[in-house]
Amino acid sequence: MAGMHGRAGGRLGAGCGVVLAVAAAALAGPAAAAPVPVVRCVVTYGIEPPPGLRVPARVSSPLPAGRVAGFAAYMEPETRKWVLAPRGRRCRGALGANGTLRLVAAPPGAGARGVGVQLDDAAVSAGLVSQMACPWFPRARLGFPCAGRPPGERFARAGATAITFTDPPGVSGSGIGSGGALPVRGAVWFRARPFETAARVSCREPARTAAVCAAVIEDFLQRRGAAGPNRTGARG
Numbered sequence: 329m330a331g332m333h334g335r336a337g338g339r340l341g342a343g344c345g346v347v348l349a350v351a352a353a354a355l356a357g358p359a360a361a362a363p364v365p366v367v368r369c370v371v372t373y374g375i376e377p378p379p380g381l382r383v384p385a386r387v388s389s390p391l392p393a394g395r396v397a398g399f400a401a402y403m404e405p406e407t408r409k410w411v412l413a414p415r416g417r418r419c420r421g422a423l424g425a426n427g428t429l430r431l432v433a434a435p436p437g438a439g440a441r442g443v444g445v446q447l448d449d450a451a452v453s454a455g456l457v458s459q460m461a462c463p464w465f466p467r468a469r470l471g472f473p474c475a476g477r478p479p480g481e482r483f484a485r486a487g488a489t490a491i492t493f494t495d496p497p498g499v500s501g502s503g504i505g506s507g508g509a510l511p512v513r514g515a516v517w518f519r520a521r522p523f524e525t526a527a528r529v530s531c532r533e534p535a536r537t538a539a540v541c542a543a544v545i546e547d548f549l550q551r552r553g554a555a556g557p558n559r560t561g562a563r564g
Contacts, residue, residue, distance in 0.1 A: 361388035364401045364412065367419055369433075371404050374425035381405040390550040395543050402433040402445075411447035411529060412547040414540060427451030441508030443532055445544055448504065450526045461518035461526040463502075464491045468518050468526060478502055490517040490554035492545060504530040513541040517552045527552070 363386045387401045389412060396412065402419040403410035413419075413433035421431040428451045434444030450456035454470045461468035463477040464485075477483070481501035483493040495501035495512040503512030514530040529548040531541035 361390055362393040362396050363387070364389045364396050364399055365415070366410070367400045367402050367415075367417075367433075369402050369404055369419035369421045369431055371406075371421040371423055371431075373406075373423050377406045377423075383408065389547050391543060391547050396547070399543065402431055404429060404431060409447070409449060411445055412544050413445035417444075424451075424453075426453050428453050428456055441505045441510065441532065443510065443534075444505065445532075446504045446530045447548075448528045448530075452523060452525060454524065457518070457524050457526040460502075460528050461516055464516065465518040465520075467520045468524065470524060486515065486549055486554045489519060490515055490549055490552065492549075502528065502530075503532070504528075505532050506530075508532075511535060513538070513545060515545050515548055515554075517549070517554060519552075 365386055366383050368383045383403050383405045387403070387410065389396045389401070398415055399412050400415045401410040402413055402417070404421055404423055406423060407429060409429055409431070411431050411433060416435070417433040418436055419431060419433045421429065423429050429447070429449040431447040432444055434442065438444050448460065450460055455472060458468055458470045458472040458474065462472070462474035464483070478495070478499070478501035480499040481493055481495050483491050486492050492515045493502050493513070495503045495506035497509055497511055498507060500507035501512070502516060503514045506512040510532045512530055512532050514528060516526065516528045518526045529544060531544045533540045
């Protein structure tokens with residue numbers, strides 16, 4: 329699962345505007361659930377899964393139907409956890425013996441910093457929970473050293489349990505695949521009870537298709553009950 333280890337004021341760039349719009353849309357709450365076709369991911373398992381696993385033909389996204397037209401739910405069949413991404417992508421993933429999950433939905437031939445959407449779920453791995461969430465959630469430190477917020481990354485609070493972020497081109501931040509030519513937008517969610525867990529979505533798309541990442545992030549947040557922004561910030 330190595331692929332999982334990864335101020336207010338001034339003029340906000342377009343990427344930060346997307347972050348704020350995503351968080352504000354999450355505050356507005358979901359409309360009627362929209363059906364989304366399911367694509368089964370090719371997954372490597374830490375423990376051999378039971379035979380005969382199937383996925384449903386469709387799942388429901390909390391976003392309006394117009395927002396998810398052209399999208400699919402890329403799913404791991406044992407946990408049935410999934411990530412929203414445009415249709416026509418290939419999905420590969422890994423499910424660890426401790427429940428940690430990575431799903432990557434990307435166009436054929438896309439590299440590690442190319443166009444793609446990635447879900448990372450820390451499950452009950454204290455180290456991964458801390459690595460994902462400790463910069464924004466003190467309770468996520470769990471006794472591990474915390475590197476702090478990545479310099480140059482823009483972020484916004486999405487209620488008490490999540491943040492959204494933008495890593496501009498060339499900035500290595502929270503987003504998987506950040507630091508390259510594409511901006512990476514995403515969100516981190518943390519829950520402390522009944523046990524500490526965290527998840528992150530990273531969306532690498534050209535600025536002209538920022539609406540793709542907005543939908544991916546909003547779906548991720550709303551399905552985890554995240555709310556809207558409390559404050560914004562940038563450090564660098």
